[in-house]
Amino acid sequence: MSRPDVVVTGLGATTPLGGDVASTWDAMLAGRSGVSALTQEWAAQLPVRIAAQLAVDPSEVLDRVRLRRLDRSEAIAIIAAQQAWADAGLADSGLDAERLAVSVGSGIGGATTLLAQDDILEASGPRRVSPHTIPMLMPNGPAAWVGLELGAKAGVHTVASACATGAEAIALGLDIIRAGRADVVVAGGTEAVIHPLPIAGFSSMRAMSTRNDDPERASRPWDRGRDGFVLGEGAGIVVLERAEHAAARGARVYARLAGAGITSDAYDIVQPHAEGEGAIRAIAKAIADADVAKRDIVHVNAHATSTPVGDMLEIGALHKALGDHPVLAATKSMTGHLLGAAGALESIATILAIRDGVVPPTINLDDPEDGLTLEVAAHKARHMEIPAALNNAFGFGGHNVALVFTRA
Amino acid sequence: MTRDEITTGLAEILEEVAGVNPDDVAEGKSFTDDLDVDSLSMVEVVVAAEEKFGVKIPDNEVQNLKTVGDAVTYIAAQS
Numbered sequence: 001m002s003r004p005d006v007v008v009t010g011l012g013a014t015t016p017l018g019g020d021v022a023s024t025w026d027a028m029l030a031g032r033s034g035v036s037a038l039t040q041e042w043a044a045q046l047p048v049r050i051a052a053q054l055a056v057d058p059s060e061v062l063d064r065v066r067l068r069r070l071d072r073s074e075a076i077a078i079i080a081a082q083q084a085w086a087d088a089g090l091a092d093s094g095l096d097a098e099r100l101a102v103s104v105g106s107g108i109g110g111a112t113t114l115l116a117q118d119d120i121l122e123a124s125g126p127r128r129v130s131p132h133t134i135p136m137l138m139p140n141g142p143a144a145w146v147g148l149e150l151g152a153k154a155g156v157h158t159v160a161s162a163c164a165t166g167a168e169a170i171a172l173g174l175d176i177i178r179a180g181r182a183d184v185v186v187a188g189g190t191e192a193v194i195h196p197l198p199i200a201g202f203s204s205m206r207a208m209s210t211r212n213d214d215p216e217r218a219s220r221p222w223d224r225g226r227d228g229f230v231l232g233e234g235a236g237i238v239v240l241e242r243a244e245h246a247a248a249r250g251a252r253v254y255a256r257l258a259g260a261g262i263t264s265d266a267y268d269i270v271q272p273h274a275e276g277e278g279a280i281r282a283i284a285k286a287i288a289d290a291d292v293a294k295r296d297i298v299h300v301n302a303h304a305t306s307t308p309v310g311d312m313l314e315i316g317a318l319h320k321a322l323g324d325h326p327v328l329a330a331t332k333s334m335t336g337h338l339l340g341a342a343g344a345l346e347s348i349a350t351i352l353a354i355r356d357g358v359v360p361p362t363i364n365l366d367d368p369e370d371g372l373t374l375e376v377a378a379h380k381a382r383h384m385e386i387p388a389a390l391n392n393a394f395g396f397g398g399h400n401v402a403l404v405f406t407r408a
Numbered sequence: 409m410t411r412d413e414i415t416t417g418l419a420e421i422l423e424e425v426a427g428v429n430p431d432d433v434a435e436g437k438s439f440t441d442d443l444d445v446d447s448l449s450m451v452e453v454v455v456a457a458e459e460k461f462g463v464k465i466p467d468n469e470v471q472n473l474k475t476v477g478d479a480v481t482y483i484a485a486q487s
Contacts, residue, residue, distance in 0.1 A: 068425070130452065132452075
């Protein structure tokens with residue numbers, strides 16, 4: 001039996017740039033930054049006082065009573081999944097619930113719920129702790145809520161691979177359809193941990209930008225002045241569908257998910273491999289899995305988080321595994337780093353780049369590193385034919401994920 | 409506190425916790441069957457009621473509080 005083709009038929013997102021995919025994509029193409037100062041009282045004591053906060057708060061979309069029992073990461077996963085589901089036109093399609101699966105993960109999970117309920121425990125005792133605490137903080141919560149929302153009965157799955165989560169969740173969706181276990185998989189990532197403890201933790205690792213007085217210029221991948229990533233929050237969801245299933249119902253197809261490559265470094269718990277060995281293998285595997293010519297992969301949405309080491313290692317890996325012809329984008333320059341949602345949001349940007357024939361801009365690239373030998377659409381979007389494109393996502397723990405999308 | 413006052417207080421809690429329309433809250437209404445209050449929300453209602461009315465509602469009593477009227481009777485007897 002030949003391997004089924006998998007296509008993307010729906011997109012959904014809520015991000016620092018917009019409350020949906022269209023507004024996010026418009027803002028990206030315009031080169032707008034979603035980073036701003038944290039004005040909350042708790043931020044004053046922190047070494048990092050900037051973040052990319054959601055453009056549209058979940059309270060503007062979901063009702064108050066519903067939000068009481070949802071962690072913020074769960075609420076925004078539901079919002080993005082509702083959008084993707086409507087976009088795919090699956091609501092009244094007669095899809096068999098037993099052929100619908102979910103693959104949604106998060107990098108950190110329900111940390112804000114955990115911390116808020118711990119405050120209640122300390123202040124008022126165990127009886128005051130919300131009975132919704134466990135389903136709000138469990139790592140599978142976002143996937144489970146999306147599954148409930150859409151009535152998915154072919155399995156609800158949770159990937160957790162730090163900042164590679166969103167991309168790996170999409171790769172798992174590809175595997176599920178190829179293995180014949182579902183016709184449709186709602187896949188992606190979600191993250192909402194703009195809170196003093198995660199910020200303090202990342203900050204103690206010296207991983208975050210401290211450009212507090214200039215938020216919009218803080219995330220600057222490949223620029224000599226970069227000093228760490230900017231934390232972002234949001235969710236990105238794609239609807240993956242067996243190509244024949246999509247064709248049979250006359251669905252609009254954005255792009256084809258042609259292949260995925262997943263590797264692990266077995267090197268260090270947080271440092272990427274010094275020569276980018278794991279990243280090189282992931283990219284090579286994705287290209288082989290997709291069975292496309294390297295020369296057709298003319299665009300890469302890079303992981304590029306704006307950290308001093310990681311950004312340049314990825315350039316070396318792309319050189320070795322793909323070549324020096326692709327035009328790169330680091331959309332984190334605008335969105336900040338959405339951790340477990342990053343790979344999903346950037347997959348959406350990659351898919352739309354293919355559809356619209358445009359590489360989104362990389363802002364703040366004023367003074368590029370000497371080693372930046374690949375082309376980047378700096379400051380301004382670049383219009384060009386994109387038959388195929390690559391999206392990279394790497395995570396603490398030594399996770400490397402590469403996805404290849406092609407024109408439908 | 410009169411029974412009506414307790415009912416009004418419970419209606420406020422039910423609206424806050426479970427989104428129940430206060431106009432639907434009456435002594436004859438069942439929490440689960442009529443007002444759609446699930447088991448986790450019922451825990452929240454009980455804890456909020458303890459605070460509001462200054463009473464203790466032990467877990468083994470909660471199962472006997474099927475209707476708003478049951479709860480009003482229990483709270484009235486305790487307070």
